Amino acid sequence: MRIRQHVNPRAPHYEQFPGVKPQLDATRELEIEVGCADAQFLFERAARDARAQYVGLEIREELVDLVNRQARLRGVPVLAVFCQAQLHMTQVFAPGTVARAFVNFPDPWFKRRHQNRRMVDAVLADAIAQVTRPDAEVFVQTDVWDIALDALSAFEGDDRFENRAGEWTFWRAGNPYGVRSWREQNAEETGLMVWRLMYRRR
Ligand SMILES: C[S@@+](CC[C@H](N)C(=O)[O-])C[C@H]1O[C@@H](n2cnc3c(N)ncnc32)[C@H](O)[C@@H]1O
Numbered sequence: 001m002r003i004r005q006h007v008n009p010r011a012p013h014y015e016q017f018p019g020v021k022p023q024l025d026a027t028r029e030l031e032i033e034v035g036c037a038d039a040q041f042l043f044e045r046a047a048r049d050a051r052a053q054y055v056g057l058e059i060r061e062e063l064v065d066l067v068n069r070q071a072r073l074r075g076v077p078v079l080a081v082f083c084q085a086q087l088h089m090t091q092v093f094a095p096g097t098v099a100r101a102f103v104n105f106p107d108p109w110f111k112r113r114h115q116n117r118r119m120v121d122a123v124l125a126d127a128i129a130q131v132t133r134p135d136a137e138v139f140v141q142t143d144v145w146d147i148a149l150d151a152l153s154a155f156e157g158d159d160r161f162e163n164r165a166g167e168w169t170f171w172r173a174g175n176p177y178g179v180r181s182w183r184e185q186n187a188e189e190t191g192l193m194v195w196r197l198m199y200r201r202r
Helices: 040-048 061-074 084-094 112-117 122-131 146-158 182-189
Strands: 030-034 052-058 078-080 098-105 134-143 162-163 195-201
Touching: 030 040, 030 122, 040 052, 040 078, 040 182, 052 061, 052 084, 061 078, 078 182, 078 195, 084 122, 122 134, 122 146, 134 146, 146 162, 146 195
Parallel strands: 030 052, 030 098, 052 078, 098 134
Antiparallel strands: 134 195, 162 195
């Protein structure tokens, strides 16, 4: 299967929610990854605790199909939803239902001329604020300094989030979740610097 390297999230055909709203179980914890790609992170989370449900949002449809096929084959509670996360997250999840939101290595769009294609901005922070429950954890990681600054500015600018490391401060205690996304694994193996943010939903 051919998987596109990148797609332009500002393309008009992503304006309407293109995916399928998942049927979620309100009695089980809900964890989400925004821009999940192959969902390695969510599959590993599910392997540690299969009682929760794990939903990835992804704009590349081929990856969504791949993740959902893998999840069915393995019989694990992982699901991917085809969407443009900034625009459609609040249609996918009911308000105040997400216990943990992960944004792992969000963007291929690190050049300044592509800045308007980046995923982490005030619109995404607002959508995460709407779908997360009080005390929810929001964890962001990136190996791109400009994206780290975008994320810091987006979440610091929204007073529904409390920075667990202190205002305008990166989280220095590493990834506490015991699993790694493909990009995190790759960044560690090649010795790249990773910036992290940890927020609590007020
Ligand atoms: C660099 S990859 C990282 C994937 C994975 N989180 C990891 O850490 O290995 C970023 C992913 O976000 C997806 N993405 C980018 N913008 C998006 C958007 N607006 N909505 C949903 N997914 C998006 C891309 O298609 C890509 O799969």
